[in-house]
Amino acid sequence: MLKGLMRLAPCAAVLCSLISTAHADEGKRVFTGTLGKTPIVVELNTAQQDEVTGRYFYEKYHRDLPLSGALLDSTLTLVEGNNRYGDDKPLPTLKLEETADGWQGEWQSPQGKKLAVQLSEAKLAAPSSNALPFIAALPASDPYEYLRVQGLKLKPLKKQDFMGYTLQWWTEPDSKISLFSVESGLPKDDLQRVNQQLLGRLWSEVISYHGCQLMGGENVEFMQQAEPKLISPAVVSLNISTSYYCGGAHPDFGDSPLNIDVNTGHPLSLEDVLWVGKGQPLLHAERDSLGDKPLNESESAARSTYQREVLVPWLIKQFTALYPEEMKKPTQEDDCDFTDESIWGYSSWHFTAKGLYLGPYFARVQRSCDAPDWSILPYSVVKQHPGAVKLQLPQN
Template sequence: MLKGLLRLAPYAAALFTLISAAHAEDGRRVFTGTLGKTPIVVELNTTQPDEVNGRYFYEKYHRDLALSGSLHESTLTLVEGENRYGEDEPLPTLKLEETSNGWQGEWQSPQGKKLPVKLAEAKLPAPTSMTLPFIATLPQSAPYEYLRLQGLKLKPAKKENFMGYDLQWWTEPESKISLFSVESGLPKDDLQRVNQQLLGRLWREVISYHGCLLQGGVNTDFMQQAEPKMISPAVVSLNISTSYYCGGAHPDFGDSPLNLDVRTGHPLSLADVLWVGAGKPLSHADRDSTGDQPLSASESEAYSTYQREVLVPWLIKQFTTLYPNEMKKPAEDDDNACDYSDESIWGYSPWYFTTKGLYLGPYFARVARACDAPDWSILPYSVVKQHPGAVKLQLPQD
């Protein structure tokens, strides 16, 4: 089954028919062509002629180079790269003239070397029935990223058995992003749905890696580790920890779990699993097949109010009963202590399933991030089952 899943759009572009690249709603347009004799992919936003911005990558290397400049009548003048840290170094430039289907002109290095540039409106390989659902959305939502993924492949890494389920790990070599697929232990259709989501998440993280590189420049740091937390006939749950520096004053780190309903393959929100408010749980639009559809404005406001006024006070009360020592408010003169009684740290908790219960983590400000991810903040399933969410799940016993 995995062999079929891995015959994805990034690996079979030559077999696809071609469709025209859609223009993004924000004005970005995508072009393909050559710089010298080397194939490139270019994204440009020329909606503000005096502040044109964009990026491009060589198909051989896949890493973005930033573009900025201006458009005067039909002449586009761009600078490649940025002097981010106060340098005053000369940078390569591009001077392009608009054509009926793109741009042409020349690239010039700071030393004076010149190479011709020819660009045409991008034609995208069309997704097929074997394309991951996430990747199949990219021609419309992110054609530039879709074209980048055409040249990237996953490599098999280690195998392991976790909770009786065989896992195959996969790595994208350039970013070193890794994640697993489930090879056995679930019905065939469930395996397919779950693995589509898992591999889709891997590719999302690859895109995030390249976004970090573009934003941070040469000093970028992006390290990630995925860890399965629980697999059962009902759920697949894992945590993704990322340590990153994408420019700015400080590096940072954080957790971004993924929790899947095995029956549907859809991502689960916390309200799908745990609901302590009045009435029925709020309807969450993130239970679609890709997890991309955001909450509506009214849903978002209602859920934010529920989190702040209902869920957080309830959660603090539960943890104070279960873990009185850990939740004890520290002395005012103890600047190094972690105050887990502070309501503000529980508003948007990263959460995942464990064999012992539902893990909900606090989120501290940067200065106190060492207090993140305590190992004790687990809500037993006996408590969770008393407050079921919008999705009926078969939860384990404590």
């Protein structure tokens, strides 16, 4: 997921109309132009001239095509696509010469068809005044993705009543990624804060989808399902389950919950809600928007030590008392061992009506042990160990 996103500050009127694509990552530059007569967006990293990498998409289709090659003097020679899975098929090529503000040259198909290429340094229209903070931050953090999402629109789907709140579901048709916003049941300002996070997460998942497409090539798989878990005046909690294959040896799957503090609109870390260590809890440890300062190296190390040496042993002790049958030491080697401390180190967690759900994470050969339905820490226990944020938790 993208980190440190925030609403852009107002700028001078002349500069607001166009924002230059200052390099979001060292060596990367973004260009717009045409291949033949078709508009394209191109990202190139020429920092290592003998191993130039990049990608581009046709504005009409939005899907990335990988580029790789080398820059010799002022001539850039690129191959479009790859034969990573052992194929030996011929691939299209691009041969480009550097110009004052970009590149020009030609694209050639394996069959010999040639099309002119014209590229100029991208100039980005400033985000609209009502843009989501996530979108408003992309020109600075990822101009290539900003240009992609400008051509994408969300489509409304069904409405859903959930725990007395009205949810409006949305989908981005290209990726088929879906998520909801909260339409009613909360005060207006709370709705705005929460929906900025929810819709920002939807767009973040769309970007992840395209990243998977780029890495996975023809065999890619990216299927996702979002499910609301708890909505209250204090928190909005949901789980996002993803099954994916983005290249590599095996497909995989996993959960990625989002827990939002309604009062601030900030995502909540587990330490915000539950703290069993000594001293003050780590505050806002997983903030990923609105400009909150990330953990530095020593803070990150302290958090890792806390999770490993304090939280996990405490959690196993609690679950053993609450669920003795489920937490019994297995008698066979391939049975699920929920007493293994390593599976609880970075638990996937979310709110439920009954308590905090904390999910273990098993190695690939035992992934069927993931996501047991019983591993819920009751709120009566959680309230005895409050975290950094004062929340009104449900009653058990």
